[in-house]
Amino acid sequence: MKIIHTIAEMQAASDVFRIEGKRIAFVPTMGFLHQGHLSLMEKGREKADILIASIFVNPAQFGPNEDLDTYPRAMESDLEKCKEVGVDIVFTPTNDQIYPQGYETYVELEKLPHHLCGLSRPVFFKGITTVVTKLFHIVKPHIAIFGEKDFQQLAIIKRMVRDLNMEVEVLGGALVREEDGLAMSSRNAYLTDDQRKEGLRLFQSLCKAKEMVQAGESNPKAICDMAKIHISKAHEAQIDYISICDPDTLNEVDAITGPTLMALAVMMGKTRLIDNMVLIP
Amino acid sequence: MKIIHTIAEMQAASDVFRIEGKRIAFVPTMGFLHQGHLSLMEKGREKADILIASIFVNPAQFGPNEDLDTYPRAMESDLEKCKEVGVDIVFTPTNDQIYPQGYETYVELEKLPHHLCGLSRPVFFKGITTVVTKLFHIVKPHIAIFGEKDFQQLAIIKRMVRDLNMEVEVLGGALVREEDGLAMSSRNAYLTDDQRKEGLRLFQSLCKAKEMVQAGESNPKAICDMAKIHISKAHEAQIDYISICDPDTLNEVDAITGPTLMALAVMMGKTRLIDNMVLIP
Numbered sequence: 001m002k003i004i005h006t007i008a009e010m011q012a013a014s015d016v017f018r019i020e021g022k023r024i025a026f027v028p029t030m031g032f033l034h035q036g037h038l039s040l041m042e043k044g045r046e047k048a049d050i051l052i053a054s055i056f057v058n059p060a061q062f063g064p065n066e067d068l069d070t071y072p073r074a075m076e077s078d079l080e081k082c083k084e085v086g087v088d089i090v091f092t093p094t095n096d097q098i099y100p101q102g103y104e105t106y107v108e109l110e111k112l113p114h115h116l117c118g119l120s121r122p123v124f125f126k127g128i129t130t131v132v133t134k135l136f137h138i139v140k141p142h143i144a145i146f147g148e149k150d151f152q153q154l155a156i157i158k159r160m161v162r163d164l165n166m167e168v169e170v171l172g173g174a175l176v177r178e179e180d181g182l183a184m185s186s187r188n189a190y191l192t193d194d195q196r197k198e199g200l201r202l203f204q205s206l207c208k209a210k211e212m213v214q215a216g217e218s219n220p221k222a223i224c225d226m227a228k229i230h231i232s233k234a235h236e237a238q239i240d241y242i243s244i245c246d247p248d249t250l251n252e253v254d255a256i257t258g259p260t261l262m263a264l265a266v267m268m269g270k271t272r273l274i275d276n277m278v279l280i281p
Numbered sequence: 282m283k284i285i286h287t288i289a290e291m292q293a294a295s296d297v298f299r300i301e302g303k304r305i306a307f308v309p310t311m312g313f314l315h316q317g318h319l320s321l322m323e324k325g326r327e328k329a330d331i332l333i334a335s336i337f338v339n340p341a342q343f344g345p346n347e348d349l350d351t352y353p354r355a356m357e358s359d360l361e362k363c364k365e366v367g368v369d370i371v372f373t374p375t376n377d378q379i380y381p382q383g384y385e386t387y388v389e390l391e392k393l394p395h396h397l398c399g400l401s402r403p404v405f406f407k408g409i410t411t412v413v414t415k416l417f418h419i420v421k422p423h424i425a426i427f428g429e430k431d432f433q434q435l436a437i438i439k440r441m442v443r444d445l446n447m448e449v450e451v452l453g454g455a456l457v458r459e460e461d462g463l464a465m466s467s468r469n470a471y472l473t474d475d476q477r478k479e480g481l482r483l484f485q486s487l488c489k490a491k492e493m494v495q496a497g498e499s500n501p502k503a504i505c506d507m508a509k510i511h512i513s514k515a516h517e518a519q520i521d522y523i524s525i526c527d528p529d530t531l532n533e534v535d536a537i538t539g540p541t542l543m544a545l546a547v548m549m550g551k552t553r554l555i556d557n558m559v560l561i562p
Contacts (some may be wrong), residue, residue: 105444163386
């Protein structure tokens with residue numbers, strides 16, 4: 001496994017793969033890898049000749065009061081994990097490589113970010129669409145894989161790729177959970193034992209919602225109310241949003257008549273947890 | 282010469298050229314071609330194996346009160362001219378191809394557009410950077426050529442390409458003038474005989490400025506005042522801006538100590554004329 005730190009070296013390596021006719025799969029990450037990331041890499045490994053992962057904690061997607069400085073990092077064990085899962089190249093640039101002095105160009109969507117996580121994190125998706133555009137120009141993948149845990153991110157990247165005529169096939173990878181059901185996240189490392197336990201209420205609410213829909217409930221408000229009550233029982237929980245919406249437009253629905261996304265975000269103490277499930281009547 | 286109307290066909294054609302190891306030069310235009318455009322194409326013809334031009338009047342770069350509907354069009358004679366100058370492919374998509382239903386992704390710079398033409402045309406450069414990003418993904422050029430008449434546009438495209446790690450070499454092509462000195466522009470077609478004559482005052486001001494700087498004048502205000510007085514003698518002229526600025530940052534300078542851009546924009550009746558010159562002390 002090769003580790004590349006500079007843009008020029010990464011572009012040159014990908015040029016060679018492309019000239020050789022090899023298909024490149026790409027998994028961008030912010031590191032502190034868990035089984036969720038690794039499952040995306042495994043999917044990439046199956047789909048292409050060359051598997052490239054990036055590890056870059058992207059400052060542009062953190063707001064001024066967010067956790068950029070404390071975001072967990074573990075480069076050495078990350079590289080171990082990448083190697084085990086069969087990554088060919090890890091691209092891990094410095095901030096100065098990605099955002100040099102005088103940097104001023106951003107890629108932004110006008111509608112999809114104004115839902116769910118975008119409402120309380122105004123620069124978040126602008127930072128993501130910008131860095132992903134750059135990474136696509138640097139890594140030049142045929143396929144890129146993003147986790148379905150970040151459902152809105154996946155929808156936004158797909159829309160961006162279509163809108164800007166990027167020739168990258170964007171695939172989703174299934175959300176991976178801990179044994180008890182907590183959605184895997186690098187930020188779970190922040191949780192106290194008590195918060196960790198109470199964090200389960202997100203998944204429990206989604207499971208209960210699924211049951212309700214399967215039993216015929218079509219009213220989003222009834223489901224949201226159930227989730228609100230269940231999550232609020234955790235005394236450190238502050239609900240950011242509980243949304244039942246169209247999986248394509250992310251517009252909230254009045255009635256559940258087809259596959260519908262239930263997405264939620266909860267501050268558990270200072271740690272932001274998100275989770276989602278597609279409910280099918 | 283081949284004419285291509287669809288994105289998929291254009292991408293496939295460029296893929297073939299790239300696989301064959303051919304270098305692609307690209308000149309994006311809004312059509313109604315004059316010698317200024319053709320000189321860019323001639324430059325592209327010299328620099329690459331394959332020359333691709335696009336003709337697309339980009340709605341995203343026109344404000345609501347601007348001249349999108351009346352912008353001059355002459356597809357048939359444009360295609361003739363492209364053929365004469367040795368263009369291999371003209372890419373001329375429909376609006377629906379470029380901005381399909383639900384389109385919502387834009388590329389925007391945060392600093393360079395807030396100068397010169399960007400001040401009175403707030404959506405202009407956002408429309409340009411967006412469409413050029415798309416065209417680069419569709420045409421996949423090695424080299425792209427933009428006229429120095431649109432000096433700010435050229436500076437913005439160069440910055441965008443560097444910021445977003447696009448592997449396109451952006452070249453400027455010298456401004457081309459009519460015999461009497463008026464900068465060539467598709468919009469010159471709008472001018473009445475009288476406006477056409479008075480339009481010369483832009484070039485005359487630049488020439489006088491050049492003389493003043495060569496004679497030792499280093500005060501931008503003295504030069505701007507001269508130009509203001511000279512242009513205002515045309516009774517239909519409304520000055521939008523006269524700016525003496527750094528050619529890289531477009532920030533106005535306090536003193537002319539090195540190569541400095543003088544750029545101006547004037548409404549002549551309803552027609553917007555721009556011109557510029559680099560002044561060298």
